[in-house]
Amino acid sequence: MFIKEYIKEVYQGVSSLLKGMKKTGYYFFHPSEIITQQYPDNRHELKLPERFRGEVVMAHDDNNEHACTGCTACELACPNGTIKIITKMDLTPEGKKKKALDTFIYHLELCTMCNLCIEACPTNAIQMAQTFEHSVYDRNKLTKKLNQPNSKIREGVE
Amino acid sequence: MMPASAIAFYLIAAFLLITALLSVTGRQIFRSAIWLLFSLLGVAAIYFWLELNLLAAVQIVVYVGGIVVLIIFSVFLTRGSVQELPTLKKSRHFFALLAVISGFLFTVWCLWLYGYRQKATDAVVADIRTVGKQMLSIEAGGYALPFEMVSILLLASMVACIAIAMKLPDSKTTNTLK
Amino acid sequence: MFSFQQWAAQIHSFLLEKTGTYTLLIECIIIGILAISLFAILGLVLVLMERKVAAHIQIRMGPNRVGPAGMLQTVADTLKLLMKEGLVPRLADKFLFNLAPFLVMMVAMMLLAPIAFARGVQIWDINIGVLYITAVSSVSVIGVMMAGWSSNNKFAMLGAMRSGAQIVSYELSAGFSILCIVVLSGSLQISDIIASQESGWWLFRGHIPVLIAFVIYIIAVTAETNRAPFDLAEAESELTAGFHTEYSGMRFALFFLAEYINIFIVCALGATLFLGGWMPLHIAHWDGFNHLMDWIPSSVWFMGKTFFLIFLIMWFRWTFPRLRVDQLLNLEWKYLLPIGLLNLLLVTWIAIKGWHF
Ligand code: SF4
Ligand code: SF4
Numbered sequence: 001m002f003i004k005e006y007i008k009e010v011y012q013g014v015s016s017l018l019k020g021m022k023k024t025g026y027y028f029f030h031p032s033e034i035i036t037q038q039y040p041d042n043r044h045e046l047k048l049p050e051r052f053r054g055e056v057v058m059a060h061d062d063n064n065e066h067a068c069t070g071c072t073a074c075e076l077a078c079p080n081g082t083i084k085i086i087t088k089m090d091l092t093p094e095g096k097k098k099k100a101l102d103t104f105i106y107h108l109e110l111c112t113m114c115n116l117c118i119e120a121c122p123t124n125a126i127q128m129a130q131t132f133e134h135s136v137y138d139r140n141k142l143t144k145k146l147n148q149p150n151s152k153i154r155e156g157v158e
Numbered sequence: 159m160m161p162a163s164a165i166a167f168y169l170i171a172a173f174l175l176i177t178a179l180l181s182v183t184g185r186q187i188f189r190s191a192i193w194l195l196f197s198l199l200g201v202a203a204i205y206f207w208l209e210l211n212l213l214a215a216v217q218i219v220v221y222v223g224g225i226v227v228l229i230i231f232s233v234f235l236t237r238g239s240v241q242e243l244p245t246l247k248k249s250r251h252f253f254a255l256l257a258v259i260s261g262f263l264f265t266v267w268c269l270w271l272y273g274y275r276q277k278a279t280d281a282v283v284a285d286i287r288t289v290g291k292q293m294l295s296i297e298a299g300g301y302a303l304p305f306e307m308v309s310i311l312l313l314a315s316m317v318a319c320i321a322i323a324m325k326l327p328d329s330k331t332t333n334t335l336k
Numbered sequence: 337m338f339s340f341q342q343w344a345a346q347i348h349s350f351l352l353e354k355t356g357t358y359t360l361l362i363e364c365i366i367i368g369i370l371a372i373s374l375f376a377i378l379g380l381v382l383v384l385m386e387r388k389v390a391a392h393i394q395i396r397m398g399p400n401r402v403g404p405a406g407m408l409q410t411v412a413d414t415l416k417l418l419m420k421e422g423l424v425p426r427l428a429d430k431f432l433f434n435l436a437p438f439l440v441m442m443v444a445m446m447l448l449a450p451i452a453f454a455r456g457v458q459i460w461d462i463n464i465g466v467l468y469i470t471a472v473s474s475v476s477v478i479g480v481m482m483a484g485w486s487s488n489n490k491f492a493m494l495g496a497m498r499s500g501a502q503i504v505s506y507e508l509s510a511g512f513s514i515l516c517i518v519v520l521s522g523s524l525q526i527s528d529i530i531a532s533q534e535s536g537w538w539l540f541r542g543h544i545p546v547l548i549a550f551v552i553y554i555i556a557v558t559a560e561t562n563r564a565p566f567d568l569a570e571a572e573s574e575l576t577a578g579f580h581t582e583y584s585g586m587r588f589a590l591f592f593l594a595e596y597i598n599i600f601i602v603c604a605l606g607a608t609l610f611l612g613g614w615m616p617l618h619i620a621h622w623d624g625f626n627h628l629m630d631w632i633p634s635s636v637w638f639m640g641k642t643f644f645l646i647f648l649i650m651w652f653r654w655t656f657p658r659l660r661v662d663q664l665l666n667l668e669w670k671y672l673l674p675i676g677l678l679n680l681l682l683v684t685w686i687a688i689k690g691w692h693f
Contacts, residue, residue: 010671188486192482211468223507
């Protein structure tokens with residue numbers, strides 16, 4: 001019936017609008033829900049969300065070893081050419097030649113924090129760190145070398 | 159010294175006349191519409207001055223809020239509303255002047271016929287109840303018939319609007335138009 | 337207990353003594369100054385309130401740097417707007433371009449006349465108060481269209497046309513809801529309408545039909561003041577800023593101010609019609625309770641109700657998404673108008689039968 005449909009429509013419209021207003025009204029009357037971080041004021045007790053992405057870092061363990069094989073999967077995955085992997089040929093103890101990471105160049109100024117490189121890495125060598133105070137006076141300082149000097153690949157990572 | 163109300167009257171009248179003149183002599187159609195708006199507001203101001211509040215408000219609702227908005231809308235929808243209108247031919251000026259003068263004479267004649275008599279009674283207070291009663295009264299001096307006529311007219315135009323705007327999905331006319 | 341009525345009477349007699357015939361003129365000037373300062377204060381307060389409400393609804397903090405808790409933010413904004421250059425586009429119709437913001441502002445000022453702010457505080461208790469407000473508010477659409485046309489900008493023009501269509505159609509529904517109360521109280525005069533709510537506000541006394549009228553009124557005036565969810569006239573994502581795209585500096589500020597003044601006025605009218613204006617909350621035959629309520633000054637009642645309605649409208653704005661043009665017109669012509677008409681009939685029936693409390 002036309003009239004029945006009409007009334008049903010009005011009822012549904014009104015009730016869905018009220019539902020929305022209930023939610024926003026709840027937020028209005030509960031200031032504890034506010035998620036704004038008053039950043040420079042609370043710099044020391046800043047609470048960042050778990051998935052916040054600040055920059056790409058490469059983890060090194062106590063022996064100055066990382067897990068990067070130099071496979072360039074991250075370089076290929078990056079949509080805007082932020083990563084440049086320079087590889088070298090290492091000699092394995094058996095005397096075989098093996099490709100290894102020489103320099104991991106990371107252009108922070110180009111990175112959009114899209115996380116694609118981290119997902120592409122087969123060995124979980126790189127991670128997203130939560131540091132975000134990146135401003136510097138010289139643009140060149142944003143081009144970083146992620147592997148530490150004299151670091152080498154961890155034993156057993158292929 | 160003139161009383162304040164007379165000063166107010168002459169100010170309003172001057173405003174009305176100037177805006178009315180500007181509205182008919184303007185070369186830009188949108189500006190003319192705006193001047194028309196102001197002259198209609200001037201008429202409303204005269205009504206307010208006469209303390210005919212109801213009439214003044216109705217003047218604003220009907221003419222300013224309705225008619226002028228419609229006029230402005232149609233100006234918007236016309237192309238070339240930005241350009242100036244061409245100046246008229248000389249012969250047209252003559253006829254326009256003739257029309258204006260005859261209209262003026264007609265008004266003067268009407269006023270003459272009315273002949274301002276001294277009123278013995280006080281002015282009627284346009285109480286909203288009296289207006290409402292009068293509007294629907296069927297006795298002498300009541301406005302029931304015009305009121306109903308107007309409502310029928312409005313109903314007819316509304317039906318016509320719906321008929322124009324309605325989509326007829328299966329009718330043959332729309333098919334042939336395609 | 338303090339009351340504006342006494343002050344007004346004292347000032348009046350004082351002036352009459354000192355200046356004689358010029359009393360009226362001086363009183364007019366005083367009222368003009370009061371009205372302008374009210375506008376300025378309202379603008380500052382409402383803009384701040386809007387930003388704070390918006391922030392809290394969106395789980396943010398809102399302005400909190402200028403002054404204590406950000407209270408002076410809008411003052412700073414106004415100063416900034418005053419300093420800015422008022423640009424006029426080269427091919428704009430200069431005269432109309434400059435006139436439009438003043439027309440909008442003038443209309444807002446004229447609307448202030450019949451509003452009753454407290455017991456006995458009313459500039460002009462005209463006998464057709466409500467009709468006067470509906471009539472004069474219909475002029476503001478012309479200011480908007482003037483602004484849109486004279487800017488010589490397509491966005492501005494589109495915004496103006498949308499705004500025109502919107503205001504003209506929603507005026508009807510607002511009118512019907514106002515008529516409901518006029519029918520119940522039997523008068524167009526604001527003071528009569530308030531007096532008729534001595535024994536209770538119409539919202540409570542008029543059963544469900546008045547409640548429906550109230551809802552329709554709130555929806556319609558939200559649309560009439562061009563606020564979200566009906567802000568198609570200035571939809572930022574589609575039309576940059578709609579009819580005031582080309583305006584900057586103080587001219588823009590006037591539009592901005594007029595928008596908030598209009599919100600205040602429609603909410604004040606809503607409070608007057610449905611919530612009794614300055615009339616305290618009275619319940620028939622509960623004399624003790626009524627006396628208790630009378631202790632709260634009438635101006636506090638009026639402002640409280642008005643700001644409650646303003647809050648409601650802001651709540652709408654920050655909750656609902658914007659409507660599409662066809663949805664907007666559907667809502668008016670297919671839902672609000674028929675329901676409003678039917679509702680008016682019901683209310684009239686109730687009024688004739690005397691069924692209201
Ligand atoms: S986060 Fe995205 S942009 Fe940044 S380096 Fe990784 S892939 Fe490139
Ligand atoms: S970081 Fe991961 S993906 Fe990139 S080169 Fe090293 S191992 Fe390959």
